Amino acid sequence: MENTNIAFIGCGNMARSLIGGLIANGVKPDKLSASDPDQAQRQALFEQFGIDTNADNNVVIKSADVIVLAVKPQLMHDVVCEIAKSLIDSSRLIISIAAGIKLDSINQWLEQPAAIIRVMPNTPALIQAGAAALYANEHTSETQKNIAEAMMRSVGTAIWLDSEDQMDSVTALSGSGPAYFFYVMEAMEKAAEGLGLNQEQARLLTIETAVGAAKMALLSSSDPETLRQQVTSPGGTTEQALNILMQGKLDELIEKAMAAAKQRSVELSEEFGKS
Ligand SMILES: NC(=O)c1ccc[n+]([C@@H]2O[C@H](COP(=O)([O-])OP(=O)(O)OC[C@H]3O[C@@H](n4cnc5c(N)ncnc54)[C@H](OP(=O)(O)O)[C@@H]3O)[C@@H](O)[C@H]2O)c1
Known part of the structure; x- marks a missing residue:
């Protein structure tokens, strides 16, 4: 994971806790980048962790191997459509931490098959005591699954689910x-x-x-x-x-x-x- 370039879309609470956990676990700040329309959020992230930030989502994902979608669920459609063109024919991993947004919806918005992993984290991830559940689609490789699991383990416990439907139950248990x-x-x-x-x-x-x-x-x-x-x-x-x-x-x-x-x-x- 140390050599993986990871871009975060959205610089809010969850992105900040994941970035903090990754850096605490030895990932170099120059491997991480993040985008957010809010200048204050970008500045705070830069000052705390020294990572590159940008207002433009398409700029931060340019050299990313992994793209973490860390915006509110109601913004997911617009954000995924906005970056879809930059992802054409790419085998990059997309990790979505948005509550309730299904893999099929993201795939449909991207208008192409893509490697996507859904993750339901929780707020104790902020202090590296999170409990997360993951579910990957069929386009995801074992290496990509290992990267996603290592990312979530950097901020707590992580388990894999047997079916995507279980995500709603996980939301009711560890999410809330x-x-x-x-x-x-x-x-x-x-x-x-x-x-x-x-x-x-x-x-x-x-x-x-x-x-x-x-x-x-x-x-x-x-x-x-x-x-x-x-x-x-x-x-x-x-x-x-x-x-x-x-x-x-x-x-x-x-x-x-x-x-x-x-x-x-x-x-x-x-x-x-x-x-
Ligand atoms: N917090 C939790 O306990 C928790 C648990 C499980 C899952 N999640 C999921 O994690 C995701 C993020 O939650 P959060 O608590 O970190 O939310 P948050 O603190 O509101 O962070 C989201 C960030 O995305 C920014 N943003 C808005 N529009 C954007 C755009 N078009 N492009 C890029 N960034 C944009 C927001 O900026 P503005 O503030 O300027 O709008 C905000 O800084 C959500 O989908 C949520 O369902 C959260």
């Missing part, structure tokens, strides 16, 4: 998932304040408990259910709290919430995936 945990943390912090802790104490203990539980779940050979049972003594305090959560059917609520997120992902595909 950080917000679910933040919401639970918000609620725990607020409840702890109500129980007499000050905000600083409540926040620190909430966050460290979340990190500790996540690390235990990651490093332990036991599944989350077993880990939960291990900290729930009969007649103890945890059991009291879990009884309330179970009576309130938290599991059903989570199921409903994720189904709604998946449905929205399907709708977005239909809304922004048209020509």
Whole structure:
């Protein structure tokens, strides 16, 4: 991957986190470039990482082996049509991180078969703790797949999906998932304040408990259910709290919430995936 030229279209949050991760993993800034109509975004990226930036998408992709589409889903159609001519007869890899935009839509907008990999990252990629899922189309080579996987591993964990349809489920799980945990943390912090802790104490203990539980779940050979049972003594305090959560059917609520997120992902595909 060190010798691969990678161009990012869009210099927003996700592009910045991926660029940061790649550089932290030894990719030289002169192998990276990025485009964005916003001068302030380009300047910020240049100052932070020393990479070449340009307002013109077609300029940055000129010598790129890999092109990362990192714009909002509603802009994907226009951006792909804009660069399509520059990609004629090229075997370059296109990586799309746009939520809900299908491989078929991108191929159609390019008006030619192309090697495309769809990736669903998440915001913890900003601190190299992301969880991403990838799906490649049939025009993608093994080398290109390895490059995409190495890119995503530079900012966290990466897994391959068996079918593109699974992307909507991944969006509902790891794409939107950080917000679910933040919401639970918000609620725990607020409840702890109500129980007499000050905000600083409540926040620190909430966050460290979340990190500790996540690390235990990651490093332990036991599944989350077993880990939960291990900290729930009969007649103890945890059991009291879990009884309330179970009576309130938290599991059903989570199921409903994720189904709604998946449905929205399907709708977005239909809304922004048209020509
Ligand atoms: N953030 C997440 O948690 C997350 C998770 C999974 C997937 N994604 C996907 O990642 C993609 C990028 O998200 P993001 O959070 O990084 O968005 P973002 O911060 O808004 O970044 C997008 C950037 O693209 C720029 N842009 C607008 N029009 C452009 C054009 N024609 N050519 C080139 N650049 C253009 C925007 O500039 P302006 O600000 O001037 O418009 C902005 O700087 C989205 O498709 C999203 O679905 C994001």
